[in-house]
Amino acid sequence: MKVIGVVGSGQMGAGIAQVAAQNGYQVIVEDIISAALEKASIAIDKSLGKLFEKKAIEEDPKTIASRIRFVSSISDLAKASPTLVVEAASENIELKLGLFSELDREMPKNCILASNTSSISITKIAAATRRPELVVGMHFFNPVPIMKLVEVISGLATSDATRSTVIDIASQLGKTTVQSKDVPGFIVNRLLLPMINEAVFALSEGLGSAQDIDTGMKLGTNQPMGPLALADFIGLDTCLSIMEVLYKGLGDSKYRAAPLLRQYVDAGWLGKKTKRGFYRYD
Numbered sequence: 001m002k003v004i005g006v007v008g009s010g011q012m013g014a015g016i017a018q019v020a021a022q023n024g025y026q027v028i029v030e031d032i033i034s035a036a037l038e039k040a041s042i043a044i045d046k047s048l049g050k051l052f053e054k055k056a057i058e059e060d061p062k063t064i065a066s067r068i069r070f071v072s073s074i075s076d077l078a079k080a081s082p083t084l085v086v087e088a089a090s091e092n093i094e095l096k097l098g099l100f101s102e103l104d105r106e107m108p109k110n111c112i113l114a115s116n117t118s119s120i121s122i123t124k125i126a127a128a129t130r131r132p133e134l135v136v137g138m139h140f141f142n143p144v145p146i147m148k149l150v151e152v153i154s155g156l157a158t159s160d161a162t163r164s165t166v167i168d169i170a171s172q173l174g175k176t177t178v179q180s181k182d183v184p185g186f187i188v189n190r191l192l193l194p195m196i197n198e199a200v201f202a203l204s205e206g207l208g209s210a211q212d213i214d215t216g217m218k219l220g221t222n223q224p225m226g227p228l229a230l231a232d233f234i235g236l237d238t239c240l241s242i243m244e245v246l247y248k249g250l251g252d253s254k255y256r257a258a259p260l261l262r263q264y265v266d267a268g269w270l271g272k273k274t275k276r277g278f279y280r281y282d
Helices: 011-022 034-053 061-065 074-078 093-106 122-126 160-172 188-204 210-221 227-234 236-250 259-267
Strands: 003-007 026-030 068-071 084-087 112-115 135-140 149-154 176-180
Touching (some): 003 074, 011 061, 011 068, 026 074, 034 061, 034 068, 084 093, 084 160, 093 122, 160 176, 188 210, 188 227, 188 236, 188 259, 210 227
Parallel strands (some): 003 026, 026 068, 084 112, 149 176
């Protein structure tokens, strides 16, 4: 397996493409927005340059970058005959169902279709295709070139061979894998997002300032980043989306999104990407 496709050229898609190229794969990145492709190319070049300066990689960044090609349609991606495609689009169920239906029509019959979803049912995504045995969750973490973990999630119909193949690929990319059942939030976000959500409740109740809450959690529980700063880094819209998936999928009121989180999203205060969330990033 030497050609990997990536659908979506945002921060996650660009990171996945970079790591695959660093490890010798030919990579085709697809996005219908040309400006997003250009932004991804610049981000990858910048990231590779920094890694090379720090001697974290030995190969010339330009050589690595030459293994990545950018296209603006699924049909162009299909022409490269990838044997694995990783979808890294926004955390929106309708968008993902549409993408997987299209990928199923366009990709070679033996191509594995993986989703980088952080919370959405792999079984439901797979049902949008005629190859559910070849659909799997492959959840990378941000920033992909740095974070070592990949969650592998099998849907109801995912074959053992498909699961084993993506575990092997993740290993070749230098990642450690954990396997999760196909339940809302999987392992990491099932535990992480309720903590972040509770921090938002604590902030709204005046339990402490954002800085106090984050400092308390960093120094009191030895976390590298406080929950509110982490929420800003993830994106408050993504945090809200995951909480809604947990609440709807598990039916427990303890997963109800904090009203302040919803209010910030409504205001467009989404964290670092909009320069304002629980902190300002001017």
